Amino acid sequence: MQKVTDKARSSFAKNGFLMAEAVFTAEEMMACKAAAKELVENTSGSSGVHVWMCDTIPPLFESISCDPRMADILRPLIGSRIEFLSAKPVYKSPRVHFASPWHQDEAYWGGATKMSAWIALEDATPENGCLRVIPGSHLRKWDHASVRDARGFNNRISDDDLGDEQMMDVVMQRGDALVFHDRLLHSSHPNRSGRERWSFIPTYRNADVPDSSTVWATSKRIADAV
Ligand SMILES: O=C(O)CCC(=O)C(=O)O
Structure with missing residues (x-):
């Protein structure tokens, strides 16, 4: 079990993210990637973000999202009653030569x-x-422009609006998980590797906090007080 120390919690409060290394095995990640590839190829097949809500999500995606190892990492950050909402495999094809734009998920x-x-x-x-x-x-809400083009991500912040904010690349090994706040500004680099790039992003909230968001009709409790 990964222990989230008090220092890591303080760092999360200050920075808006926490890196958990080697949460999943290479085999688990390869199985998740194979499932994501098959599902994406059977639907649009396109590069980008593919969302599954928790009531229609394939079993493998659900078991990764609700895995007790994830609950152990999330509990100190969210609270003991964690709800899983949805998950998105993100596919960057070798032909995606543009960066994903800066945004807050919120x-x-x-x-x-x-x-x-x-x-x-x-x-x-x-x-x-x-x-x-x-x-x-x-630590604050940023104004997003509404834009529609082939890059997806209709709510964006332009690089010019970021001024001299300090940006950080998040280099990760297969099986690592970066937990991040929905106001953390993030983007991703273009894929210049000539190979596919896959990630998987489940989303959670505290079941005890009223939520006026209308995006999710259903949710699934994954952890109770221990
Ligand atoms: O995985 C990526 O390239 C970026 C995904 C992202 O920013 C998001 O889904 O909010």
Whole structure:
């Protein structure tokens, strides 16, 4: 079991994210990637974000999202009554040569604070499109522009609006999970590797906090007080 120390909790409060290393095994990540690939190929097949709500999610995605190892990491950050809401495999094809734009996830769903975990289904580097974050940006709400184009992500913040904010590349090994606040500004690098890049992002909230967001009709409790 991974222990989230008081120091890690304070760092999460200050920076808006927490890196948990080697949460899942390589075998588990390869199985999740294979399932994600098959499902995405059987639907649109397109590069980008593919969302599954918790009431229609395939069993393998649900078991990764609700795994007790994730609950152990989330409990000190969210509270003892954790609700799983939805999960998204993210596919960056070798032909995606543009960066995913900067945004706060909250701009897409509103309401109470949610947390997500960016789980690396394969090693993530600046070359293949790893995540970028701005530590501490979760402490305020940023104004997003509404944009529609082939890059997806209709709510965005332009690089110009970020001024001299300190950006950080999040280099990860397969099986690591980056838990982040839904106000943390994040984006991802273009994929210049010539190979596919897959990640998996489940989202959670505290069941005890009223949430005015209308995005989720259903949720699933994954952890109670221990
Ligand atoms: O995995 C990525 O490339 C970025 C995904 C992302 O920012 C999101 O789904 O909010």
